[in-house]
Amino acid sequence: MPSPSRRPIGSVARALAALDVLAESDAGLGVNELARRIGVNASTASRLLGTLEAAGVVERAAGGPYRLGLKLVALSDRVLAQLDVRERARPWLSWLGEQTGETVTLSVAGGEEAITVDFVPAPSSVASMARLGRPSVPHATAAGKVMLAFAPPTAIPSVLPAYTEHTITDPAVLAGELEAVRRQGVAEAVGERESDLNALAAPVIGRGGELVAIVGVQGPAARLPAGKRRAVRAPLRRAAEEIGRSLGGP
Numbered sequence: 001m002p003s004p005s006r007r008p009i010g011s012v013a014r015a016l017a018a019l020d021v022l023a024e025s026d027a028g029l030g031v032n033e034l035a036r037r038i039g040v041n042a043s044t045a046s047r048l049l050g051t052l053e054a055a056g057v058v059e060r061a062a063g064g065p066y067r068l069g070l071k072l073v074a075l076s077d078r079v080l081a082q083l084d085v086r087e088r089a090r091p092w093l094s095w096l097g098e099q100t101g102e103t104v105t106l107s108v109a110g111g112e113e114a115i116t117v118d119f120v121p122a123p124s125s126v127a128s129m130a131r132l133g134r135p136s137v138p139h140a141t142a143a144g145k146v147m148l149a150f151a152p153p154t155a156i157p158s159v160l161p162a163y164t165e166h167t168i169t170d171p172a173v174l175a176g177e178l179e180a181v182r183r184q185g186v187a188e189a190v191g192e193r194e195s196d197l198n199a200l201a202a203p204v205i206g207r208g209g210e211l212v213a214i215v216g217v218q219g220p221a222a223r224l225p226a227g228k229r230r231a232v233r234a235p236l237r238r239a240a241e242e243i244g245r246s247l248g249g250p
Helices: 010-023 031-038 042-055 071-081 084-100 142-150 171-184 226-246
Strands: 103-110 113-120 187-190 197-205 211-220
Touching: 010 031, 010 042, 031 042, 084 103, 084 113, 084 211, 084 226, 103 142, 113 142, 142 171, 142 187, 142 197, 142 211, 197 226, 211 226
Parallel strands: none
Antiparallel strands: 103 113, 103 211, 187 197, 197 211
16 A cells, blocks of 8 residues: 555646646647546546646637646756756767767656657758657667666567557567667667658766666668668767766766
């Protein structure tokens, strides 16, 4: 039985569930649809949304669907500002962008996903644009594979959804690839989340030997064929290692 301090508060859990489903909807949601998705009745959903709207974390135009509110941007900025790794990593992200000519990302593990917290866009007019706060797909992205390989062990789901024809959907194949990632210190995703996007990623190891961040390089598949990906590995590893050293890592 959970201790009183760890016992979840139902109303708070429902409010967080509401924010999660709103985050997944680009067009916003009405009361009835949100109620259906989080498993409550419409009156409960209406009260939840009213409370969240008063706090500024959700908003809507008159009579329109509810969306996430701008206050969340301010809150996320505060969270990101506390991540010292961003400040330490930024010079090396810029360096890696210059070395590779592609978009460079910095992610941190957030629960079961790696979340993008900073990026340097490619100088090319055709660039793969990262998005702050975008979660990885653990089995279909380079950053996600690094997280699975170097974060505390988690069970590989028995069902791995396909995003493209190249997505790994066999848990045994994924387990073998994660072992290779641990051995080589670099993960690749070749058209696995988006068919025209290739990416590589490497772990940033902290002072306690733990995974503190993930550095990635991504770009259009035509600009990151096998030969270019091999060339990117050395500067990618160096950037990840230097960021780790700046944080007291090995």
